[in-house]
Amino acid sequence: MTDSRRIEVDGSGLRCADVVRVARHGAWLGLAPGAHSRAEQSYALAVELGAKGAVYGRTTGVGANRHVVVDPSSADLHGLRLLRSHAGGIGATLPDDTVRAVLAIRLNQLAAAGSGVHPRLLHALERALHDGALPLVHQRGAIGTGDLTALAEIGLTLAGELPWAAGEIEPVAISPGDALAFISSNAATLAEGVLAWHDLTRLLAASNVVTALTFCALGGSAEAYDERVHASRPHPGAVRCAAELRRLLTSAGDLPPGRRLQDPFGLRAFPQVQGAALDAAAHVKRVLDVDLNAAAENPLIDVDSQSAYHHGQFSTAQVALTFDYLRAALHHTAELSAARLSDLVEPDLSGLPPFLAAGPAGSSGIMILEYVAHDSLGTLRHAAAPVTLGTAVISRGLEDHASFSTHAIRSTVAATAAYRTVLACELLGAVRALRMSDAPLPDTPLREAFRLAAAEFPHVIEDHPLTAEIQQAEQLVDALADL
Secondary structure: OOOOOEEEEOOOOOOHHHHHHHHHHOOEEEEOOOHHHHHHHHHHHHHHHHHHOOOOOOOEOOHHHOOOEOOHHHHHHHHHHHHHHHOOOEEEEOOHHHHHHHHHHHHHHHHOOOOOOOHHHHHHHHHHHHHOOEEOOEEEOOOOOOOHHHHHHHHHHHOOOOOEEEOOOOOOOOOOOHHHHHHOOOHHHHHHHHHHHHHHHHHHHHHHHHHHHHHHHHOOOHHHHOHHHHHOOOOHHHHHHHHHHHHHHOOOOOOOOOOOOOOOHHHHOHHHHHHHHHHHHHHHHHHHHHHHOOOOOOOEEEOOOOEEEOOOOOOOHHHHHHHHHHHHHHHHHHHHHHHHHHHHOOHHHHOOOHHHOOOOOOOOOOHHHHHHHHHHHHHHHHHOOOOOOOOOOEOOOOEOOOOOHHHHHHHHHHHHHHHHHHHHHHHHHHHHHHHHHOOOOOOOHHHHHHHHHHHHOOOOOOOOOOHHHHHHHHHHHHHHOOO
């Protein structure tokens, strides 16, 4: 779906949903009125401060070269030298949607007018987004203290020194103080983070629907989702999850009675476990929303006080820690999905043949789905390990801490992909059990979920390869998130 609406940015109001619209749906990001004049003031102040005294990265080298004063005779090329020396990215290149997100985030951050870059760099980013011009940006080269290699590649592309991956705009000049001010940002990490957060929250929304289908197949007891139960221990995510299940399971307000006094944890404790993941995702969003609008460049060129402030705002410990938290919470949610799949193949719980097999004696049915789900769960478990327990000491010992937020986010991408497979396996099992039992579904969006799945998956009773159906289920879960 194409979104041609214009989003105006001024460094204060960009949200995760806006970045997704630009990255994946064609929305156009443009500077709000007044952004140019604020950037002009910041640039003029940076030039003035550099003429009066030392300003890191403008009149000096960077890192351990912070006390090395730039030779005035070669100062005009200082910015280009910094970009060239830092454009050492390697590995795979970022996908197009991620690059668009990087450009959008960096434009908004620069519009906050704390960097002191020349306004023409803001307009170059705006033009690139409008014209569909995409720099070639490599993945590897960041440790959570600024995406120096990625942004240096973008800066050199804007300057005409590196080729464009798609389209192009006219080269722009790089002023002596522009380089560090432009690359002093975590925009690439944040871009990957926003898209990872978006994809995972979609899966969490789909989890409610898949769980509700399994609930109906197993004849679950809905009193575990009663509003009074969750009012007694009102963690926001659990309250929200229980409300979603009530919405999916009833159209009249009376929740259905269950077959058992108490269900297995996969059904009974789902709001508590899923709720923790929802709360973690909400916390990630809060952190991202702050950083998307941060004038975090070092040094900060502050027009109000007419000063430059040297600081450590490049650290992204908040981002790294919140994504570590999110992956740990996701692992618990995925464990319950795998547990519910095991419940579906257990006759004592489903009332159906073992493994939902329907062929001759000894047929395996969906037995293999448990193997696939637990393989994926193992992958997720490894991806959920915290990345924030290590650090790095570089630049001759001066830079002695790193958050590794970039790696925390990429681990989240891997965990999300693994969870998609786990959830897809449960969905296949739930739909097969509902077909075999002809269990009634409430007149809620759950009927549409079953209709979509039944139309997508062939109803083959005999044992057969399930690879294609798993892949179809992985794609379908996104549609379930909208119900």
